[in-house]
Amino acid sequence: MNISVVIPLFNEEESLPELAGWIKKVMDSNQFAYEIILVDDGSTDRSWQVIEELNAANPHVKGIKFQRNYGKSAALYSGFESTKGDVVITMDADLQDSPEEIPEMYRMITEDKFDLVSGWKKKRYDPILSKNIPSKFYNWIARRATGIKIHDFNCGLKAYRRQVIKSIEVYGEMHRYIPILAKWAGFNKIGEKVVQHQERKYGVTKFGVERFIRGPLDLLSVIFISRFSKKPMHFFGVLGTLVFLIGFIATLVVGVNKLIALSHHVPAPKVTDTPYFFLALTAMIIGTQLFLAGFIGELVSRNSAERNKYLIEETLS
Known part of the structure; x- marks a missing residue:
């Protein structure tokens, strides 16, 4: 037809x-x-x-x-x-x-x-x-x-x-x-x-x-x-790791600034009194969640019945 x-x-x-x-x-x-x-x-x-x-x-x-x-x-x-x-x-x-x-x-x-x-x-x-x-x-x-x-x-x-x-x-x-x-x-x-x-x-x-x-x-x-669809960790894992690192580095910066201020006997507010600490902590939590989403997606993908379903155009035997 x-x-x-x-x-x-x-x-x-x-x-x-x-x-x-x-x-x-x-x-x-x-x-x-x-x-x-x-x-x-x-x-x-x-x-x-x-x-x-x-x-x-x-x-x-x-x-x-x-x-x-x-x-x-x-x-x-x-x-x-x-x-x-x-x-x-x-x-x-x-x-x-x-x-x-x-x-x-x-x-x-x-x-x-x-x-x-x-x-x-x-x-x-x-x-x-x-x-x-x-x-x-x-x-x-x-x-x-x-x-x-x-x-x-x-x-x-x-x-x-x-x-x-x-x-x-x-x-x-x-x-x-x-x-x-x-x-x-x-x-x-x-x-x-x-x-x-x-x-x-x-x-x-x-x-x-x-x-x-x-x-x-x-x-x-x-x-x-x-x-x-076949590699969710490549998306969520990379994005989660990047966001986590940004939050981790920001936390380190806040902590180091506090230590420097103390070493020079300069009055400084508590770390928990600054909004940057909570923003950094939020970034770390979001990064961890994204990474776990990628990990769970990878588990689902690996257990999918179509994980090795590929389109074959032609075969010779």
Whole structure:
């Protein structure tokens, strides 16, 4: 099979028939062997009934229905588990992503040998203050923090080589940073394509103000996990040792100053009367806690069932 199209959705009953028909038209005109996997993330409208109708009319349409709403990452993960295509395309169900982009993205994966191609909505039809500006800010931070030179990490329209989606685990709100997960897994050939962004035709956006909090936290999480998941002591141990040494040296300075003052018969306040002593003591305590956190993390990592799980691209025997 050439292409698997994975579409997570929540309350998108109006757009599904039009989207499925549009994808079918593109696939048939390019003679692709394909499947469309619609993942209903606990919709409360008629989305699942519409998916059943689409499945009855077109055997290429498949469906997965969650008991309740788990989020986009969970929907993508379940969709990825079910794919059979050599190239996997993800897109949103609200008709803002154009299926006409699929053939070129497929070509970039199969001919240009990209591992992942991310869409870039260069011209967006979203509210400027609530979406465009925050999106540009988060994307700038992600580029600076990860070194991945793409403009739109959170674009729903992406293409993947099959091995990529079978090698990463998308959870929580990590769908925003799949390119980072892919790079960490060793898939470094990440490309970008300017894609057409449509105005929303039906319904309203399903993402609220909580994304402003979750986005930065998820970015910090994925960067930390990608760099230190198998070696937490390298982060906490080094940081804890550094903070402890700063506190220890500061304590010595306070004590030595007190001894010098006494040796010269100069009146000096008690060591415990100066705030520097307590600041130094606090630094030593924090440093010790950080070091112990690294030690505990190292124990957890060494006892993890996946401590020696590595991605093997190819073997010869």
